Every structure is written in C-alpha cells, then in structure tokens.
Amino acid sequence: MTFEPIRPAAPVTRTCMTVRCTLTSRRRKVPDALRQRIETSCDRCKTRKRRCIRASETSICTSCQEAETECRTTLPRKRRPTASQSNARYALLDSIVRKAYPDNDTDSLAGLAALAERLGVEEGKAGSDLGEGSEAICGPLIEPSEVPEGWLVPAPRGGHHYVGSSSLVFFARCAREIIGKSNMLNQPAFDEAGLRRYLKATEFTTYKVSHTIEANLQGHPATLAASPSATIDAGVSPRDGLGRQRLERALADRLVAAYFDRVHANLPILHRGAFQVKFEGGYQPGSIPKEPGWACTLHMVYTLGAQVLEGEMAGARELQEEYLSSVIRDGLGRLVLTSTLSNVQALLLLSLYQHNAGERNTAWILVGQAIRTGVALGLHRDGENNHFDPFERNIRRTVWWTLHLFEQLLSLALGRPSFTDAFNVNAGMPEPSFESSIGLPTHHFERQVSLSRVIVRIKQAVAVVSVHYEDPVRLLEWYPAVMAIHSQIEAWRMVHQPELTSGQPFLPLRQSTLLLVWADYLESVLCRPFLLCRVNQDIKHSGRPEQIDEVAGLCLAAAQASVEKLLVLANNGMLEGSVWLDFYAIQHAIMVSSLHALGQPDHATTAALRDPTSQLISFAQQTRLAPTYRITMNVALQLAFISGIANDLRVSTRHHSPSAQPSELPAQPHPNPTLTDIEQLFGQLPPDGQRQPDIFSDMFSMGYAPDEGNQWDFFTFGDIAHGALGGQ
Template structure:
C-alpha cells in the first residue's frame, strides 16, 4: 500500500532523528558554541552548563531545523495550555494525580507520538501558535457534553438513562420520573461553570472546596440586615420545611451577636439561615447578596458538630441540604446529602411515634415529627427529580402528622393549645400530605419491575382505575389547599401548593413504566397542568415572589417539555391550540427561565435549546381554522 508508506515515511524518519540522533549531528548549545568547547548535547542542560550553573539554550545550526530545547519548551507550553482548558471545562479532573500505572506507559507514549506528529507536520507551528500562560483566557468557549444512554433510550419512557457529568466520573443514573428528555437537555450545561467567579479557591482548604464564592467567609452582618435575611428564611422556607423552632433560633441569633466565643451549633445554624435567606432575597430583589460567603462562615464550624447523633445535628444537615438546593455554587451532592439525612432519621428513630409519654417534652416531640416529615418530603422530591427509588418506604414509618401548633405555642408550656386555631403550620402539613401521594405514584407508576414479589403489597390489578383514583385524590388535595388572604408570603405558599399539585398530575399522566402509552384524554389533562404550571411560575415572577432553586428549575423546564410533548403526540391538542397561545406560553416559560439564568448558569443553555425546539414546533404546528 504505497499511500501508507509515503505518508508514514517522513514521520518515521523524523522520529528517528529525534530518538536516535547521530552523534556527529548533535548540536552544541549556544554557550559551548561561543566558547568553542566540546558539548555533550545532554538535555535539558549539557554538562558544561550544569557545572557552571548557566542557562543551557539551543545553539545555532544551518543543518538542524529541530531545536531540541525549543521543542521541549513548546511541548511544555502546550501541556500547560491543555491543562488550563481542562481546569476550566472539566473542573472535576484532578490534575495533581498521576495517571494509572497500567495505562501510563502505553497511553502516554501513543499520545506523545500523536502530539509530536501534529507539531512536526507543521514546522511553522513552533513559531506561530500561541499557548497562553493563563488558561482562563483561552478556555471560555462552551463544550458540548455527549449524552450516554442505553440504546433506544429516547423511544421509551422507562429505558435507562446513563448521563456523563464529568470526564473522570462513571455515568450517573437518571430514571423515568425525572423526564428522560429533561436529563438530556440539562446535560449540555453540566460541565459549564460561572466564569464570573474567582477560580482560585479550588486548591484552598475544606470549606472553599465546597462553595464557590466571590468573597471569602463573612462576619455577621448588621442586625437590621440579619433580621431581613432571617425573615426571608422564615417567611418563604420555614413555612414549607419547618426544620427549626423560631423562638429557639432567635435566642441563638442573640447569642451569636452577644458572645465572642460562639457555640458551633449556634454559629452554624445562624450563618446557614442567613445564607438561605440571602438566596431568597437575591432572587426576589434581583440583587447580589453574598449567600455563599455566609455558607462558608457556617462551614468553618462543621467539623465541630455532632451531625449524626443529635436532633440539632440533623437540623444542621437539613439547612445544608436546603441551601444546596437553592444555590448553584455549591459542589455538595444533593443525592448524598439526602441519604445522610435519611440515615440520621433512622438512627434517631424519627420514623417512630415517640411522644411525651416516653419522657420527652412536647417541643421535642413536635420537632421530631416535623423534621421527619421534612426529610420524608425531600426524599420524595429528590427521588422524583432524579428518577431514582425512594430511600425510606412509607410502610417503614409511622406516618403521624404534627399537631399543627405554632412555634410560639410550642415554646410556652403554660399557654392553652387548641390544635387547628393557628394557621402557621397549615401549608407545611398540606405539603406533607402531598408527599404521601407522591410516594404512591412513584411506587405504582414508576416501578421498573412490574411483577411484585409475594412478600410485597398486592399489585394494582387495573392500572387505569388506579390512575383515575389517584387523580381524584389529587383533586381533593388541591381543593383543600389553605385559603390565604392578600399577604404576599401566603400567596407564595398557596401558589407553591398549586405547583405541587400540577407537578404530581404531570408525573401521574405522562408516559411511565406502568403506562408507557397514556391515552389521549390523559395527555390532554397533562397538557392542561403543564400550561397552568407555566402560568403560576409567571405570576410568582411578576410579583417578585419566585424563589430560585433546582426544584423550581426542574419543574419549569419539565412543564415546558411536557407542553411540547403533548402537542407533538396528540393531534387534537395541536389542532385546538392556536399558534399565538402556544407561543405566548413558551414566551412566558423562556422569560422566567432567563430570569433564573441570572442566578445560575444552567438555565442559560436550556433557554437556548428550548428556543430552538420552540421554533421547530411552531413551524410544524398547524393552527386551528
């Protein structure tokens, strides 16, 4: 095969020149040339230069075009340039590690040959190609991360999705309840990071390896600022996830300002509440408040906490989980944090109904119950988002509800308590009930194996009857959402409950392992819930009440994708949907996603991808005549 011989000949000869150069053609270094002394040509420095402690540079030669030291310098610059790109685009790759022993020799030799060939084939590259010293200046172009999935995964809702999130990580499992296409859309932004942030913290101590912050840890803010941040937390987060007892926390806040030596639990909880409150206000005020810096301040006390064996430790874990869900700049893994919380739940027996008859106070009894339900709810939410199994099954728990007492009622043992007279816990308890409905949908609709073992509960005989029954239960739950006055915080909570309702309806009605081909009637209802969800997000955004989080992001993107899917597969929906109505819904979705993109980078890419999908849908859509 003459082509191969001719193409490989010059390359082979050039390698031979580099690897086994004739001693007579070995070039003296510049210092030895000028002194006219014999040079042994050793690299990177000859013996004469080493003994003299002088710099050894390439000499001048009319015959030899390959200057060995310059060639090595070029390779070093190229390696530095490539490592800079890796640091920017693949931050999970640890460049301080050596390659594995079994692959080091074989792969490095082949890679070096390929790189050498590239340079040798273009001699001018040595002079014309620049390899910047600072990789951040060259590595700003986005990289497209490929989707790794089982064959044909796009065709069926229940096929396995294995998604690569980093070059040095095994693929991660994204299951059916997540919305498989959503995983593919989100993947394009997985390797991107906010270029506005300072990257110098990657090699810093423990806390800064977990949090990306423009500033380092911050001290406590002024008291009036702290009050604003704490109020934002208790108005938006606490009424959904009552992790803390507010009067107890306010005492901790006073201690934090009054005492120089801070208790680790006090310092951690105070700074975490400030951090979470800052994320809430940042989105609502559209201002940059240093939430990550307050989180860094909290993490300085993490190692001193008893996380596993105390109720206060579980509270700290949950605060960290809540902040991780609400901040795009945290490198903690939500899935693993969730399971740390589940492990603590079981370790402390929070799943069992231990009451005041066992010798604990009413406050401790109620906080145990509240914290159990918060962990229980997060487990269902996260498992649904990621399409993974539920961590602790319902039948392993005594699903007793909190008594509905307010924080002030719990703190005053002498105050008469009439359950149901205070509305503070109403929204949280209603969302806890939704978590039970979420469990059933996950168990029945999203179970991968349909044949139940003999020791499990009896299987559902008629899946369509079950679906109809679940829809009735969801409708009943929605009809009982607490009625709120004109208070903005209660409007936000009521809207949050409505979004939860429509999210569960879409989970029930869209394709699943149990119902891979839903009826047209089911998809019509699914389409209606998708539209309503988008409108609810829009109402929150227009009132400056939207709280940005990964849960919000997932729900909004999935609503948009569900809307497009239903129009695509159900001719009646496409026929009855006016193009102006469709484009209006999509415009709302993209506007809110763009606003979310101001707080985290992932939505920026999703907006672009959905915009392209929308153009394709609008060109295919036939308006009603």
C-alpha cells in the same frame, strides 16, 4: 405423643389434614377460647400499629392515658391485601366496571360517583390521606428487579452518576429522540428574529447531562467553597462558634430577615422565635456558642440569606463563599459524625443551597446523610416514652416531614429511590397551633404529606413505562395501573382543593397555589410516557389505541392547569427562582406543551397554549434564577422554540448578576461551564444581517438524531449554531 414429619410428595389425605390441624393448634400460644380480635382500637394506637388495651369499650386506653392525650376512635378498620393482589384486583375491577357500563363516564371520580348514586351505592368516605384505602394500594407496583436499569453518566469531576428512567433528564432525552425523528420542515416556520433567538438559546446546549446534575460552575460560591485552595477566615469558623469577629449586627439582621422572608416558608425547619432567642444570645458579651450544629445552621442561614439578596446587596457572593466555606471545610466533618437536631437542620440547609447551585448530586448525598442522622435521632418515630416537651416534639416532626418532602421531590427529579418511605415511620403531623407559630397555614403538612405518598408509585410506573414509550401495546398494559394512581391524585384534589381555593385569609396565596401546582405536576409526570407515545405516533403518522390519547390528554390538561396557576403566582410576584423548586414545575409544563405542539402543530389546543406558555417564558426571563434552574430551563426553552409553541419574545436586557457582562460563548464547549456562561443564557441577539440561509434548509440534518457516541447531549447544536451566527 410425637408425629412423623409429613413428606411433601405424599398425597394429602383426611388423616394428614387432621395431623396438620392438630400441629397448628398446638403451636398457638393462646388457646382458641381466649383468642379474640379487638373490636375497638383508638386512632393513636392504629397509627402506631400497636394493641389498644382498655378496661372496657368506653374507657380510655392505657397508651392514651400514659400520654395524657384524647382517646378518639374515628378511623375505620383497614383491609390489608398484598401489593400484588391490590394491583390485580383494581385492574380487574376497573375492567369489570368498564365492560358492565360502557355508556357511563368511568374515567373520572364525578362519573363514578354519579354511577354509584344511580345504583344506590354509598360513596366511600375520603380520609385525610389519599383515601383510607390508599395504604392498601400504595405498596410497590412491581418488584425491584423489574424496574428498568438507569444509566451511569460520566461526572465532570470523574466517576459516574446514576440517572433513573423516571427522571427529568430521561424525559429530556426521550424528547430529543423524538425530535430526531421529526422533519423540521413540517413544523411552524420561524421568522428571522425568532430563528436567531432560537439559535442563541441553543448555543448554550453543549452541556452534557452530567452538568445538569453536577454543574461544577467555575466562579460560583459552591465551587469555590469546596475547592482545596479556598481560604477560610478563622473568625467565622464553626470551630469557634461565631468567634470574636462576629458579623456586623445590622448586616446579620438583614441576612436573617431575608432567609425567613424567602426561604423559611418553603423549608420550615426553624422556629423563628426560638432561633431569634439563640441568635440574640450570640451577641451577648462573652458568649461563644460551642455547638457546631447551631453554628453551621446559623452560617447556612447567612449563606441562603445572601443568596436571596444577590444582586441587591454588594458583597453577597463573597458572603456566600465565606460562610459556605466555613460550613464545608470546618463544620461538615462534625455534622456527619454526630447526631443532633441542629445537625440535621444544617445538613438540610446545606443540601438546599448545593441543589440550587447546580450540585444536585452533592445535594442528594447531603440529604441522605440528613435522613440517616434523623433516623438515628428517632425523628421518624413519635416514641412511647413522651419525654419531649410539646415544642421539641413538634419541631422534630416538622424537621422530619420537611426532610421527607424535600427528598421525595429530589428523588423524583433524579429518578432515584427514596429513603424516607420506611414502613416503621409513625411520626405524627405538627400540631396546627405550632404550624401557625412558624408562619404556616394549619394542616399544611397534612396536605403536603398526603400528596407525597403517591410519588413512590408514580416513580415506579413512569420508570417502567417511559422506556417503552415507542410501543403502544406495552403502554396499554399499564393503563389500569396508571389510571388507579391518577384516581388517587383526583381523590386528594376532591378533599383539599375546595379549601385551598377558598381564598381564606389564613391560607397564603403562594402556599395554597403552589400545592395545587405540585398536584398538577405529579399528574403530568405520571401521564407523560403516554404523551411521548402519542407524539411519537403522530410523527410516524401511525395509529394507536384510544387509551393512549386519553392519558396523553390528561398529561396536557395537567400541564395547562399548572401554567395557569404559575401565571397567577408570577403576576403576584411570587415565583421563586433562587431558593426553591418552582421552576421544576415550570420546566415540565413548558416541555409537555412543546411536545404536544411538536406532534399536533395545527391542533386548536396548540394555538391556545401559545400565549400562556409565552407569558410564562417571559416571566422566567425576568426572574433571577439559580444555576440549577437556569440549566434546566435552557432545555425547556430549546424545546419550546423548536416546536414553535412560544411566540417571538423580546430579549431581556436584565443582567442577573452585577458582574455579568455581555459576551459570546466560544465555538467549543467548556469542560467546566463558567458562571458567566450561565448568566448569558438569556443574552442579547447577534447583530442583524449575519445569517447563512442554506444551513436552515433541513433542520433534520443539523444533528437532531441522537449521536450514538454520546447520547447524553440534550440538543447538540452548539457548534452548528455558532457557525450559523458567523462565529459570534
């Protein structure tokens, strides 16, 4: 029997509905009597999103039986509303609760928990992630077409770089616009020494934004290694493995030890025991490693180890150039054309080094290649054939999740989309025993990955809201969504912070404290558009809704909390300025505190912020910083001195390189900044008595307003500062 197709314009009658139901039932492959929903599904099958097949409810499922793993059922059933439904649903629920209980604290989890207890509502159980319901609300907040366009910034080497509106660069640009609207006569006065120090710091700010992404530093090993004229010693080329001219064993041991002491804990992609066995084998008579990926990985270990020892070991910079050139010129072609685990490790280490060297765009390209190679290897999937032994399975998981975490932080800093947030990722976490074997606390990856899952939503929210920071009404529309994301971060804290602050010996101070710093950092990034709005309204002496002040206060509180934790690390000598991303959090905290002081210079919180912020800046001055962090910290220091949040600091006389000599920058900006320019960011003050008092009468006229011809100069005072200092 056949049916005529139902026309869309025809009225829906009882007969039509009967026909539709009949057609639908006949399309089903399984009869209604045999269709059933699985009542019991084990955790392994749930995480892999596959059918859990078992003979009875109490028996082991076939998947766990084949894998010879424990078959456990602890995860609850998941509700799966769509992303758009979730956004509207939670916004509506938030409004209902606030309207129904106006006198209760509904902004914090503690207040909601107290309200739930009073009403007799059982509190939902928080899982190992951001809560079991996080999967339902971690979808995209908006459609991709609604995300504001970023900017194509001219690159030093030609072409353009994309910068998103959720990036640190855009945040600095917004801060610059706000300063352009302010009259510096209303700001706290500098004494003469403080003003000279401020002018010296701003003298370096002839950098365009492109130099914060691709520094192209003349004299740095990363630039020399990529130069077509670089000379390569064939004896250390990956083409021949270690070659006949092996690095002297004592020096090689020192570089490897420096790598595992300083780099490994932040980027744990190597197993030290397995690495050492292979490394020792390379020094056996007649052994020539033939795998390019391993040779490149070893050379990058040497390069990063030499970067760690720069300033402590003679020839460290030459070693970096030698081995980096070996990887880039002779090994990179093989790394990108073949897929092996060692290739992914080498690409990730090379990306980290390039990132530290100011080549953030190159680092982004390399980490993207590492992701593609990792996906080609199936690192993002645990696989169902289980032919990997436990060691290989765990090292694959470790490399994938380290790659994921590193790429997430880079994508947030640059405002670019992430490529490790694939829906078909089901790689498990490394086993606790394996984490311990590589020097990490147990469940370390679980804590980090669960926190990272909120970054995508933060990027989307910040990208949309930041471009409207001057319009409180537009920000108010996003208040429920921002608070919903904020509650996810709070949920993570409730689960993990008690353990991380317990002081247990199995939790190293740096790793536990830094993880809490990243939680503060993400919260501050999420809420910073509201802080920009509040400061902008303060400068214009305009009113705003109380929700703006509320979220701006959360941003400032998170920055204050991160400063306290960063000072703990600094006092224990644990701040990392050469080979990891600690100074992203430091830069952001200083900029947030400075903006608050700019808008409310006489507020009590501003006075309370001065001492800790000044201490943090002082530690930064005494820390050896890689070029990327020196450039970004320069922007933060300018803002700190402009706003008056930093006390008058003593000038550091420590030189950050053996070759650094005191010198003054020329009046005109370099087309490509030199390494010496970077090193002199915290240089000496000009001699006393050289000043032009009239030039300081109105700081607004000095060019705080954005230059329409080139809006990407951060705080363009280079020429003015140079002239004010008498041509120093």
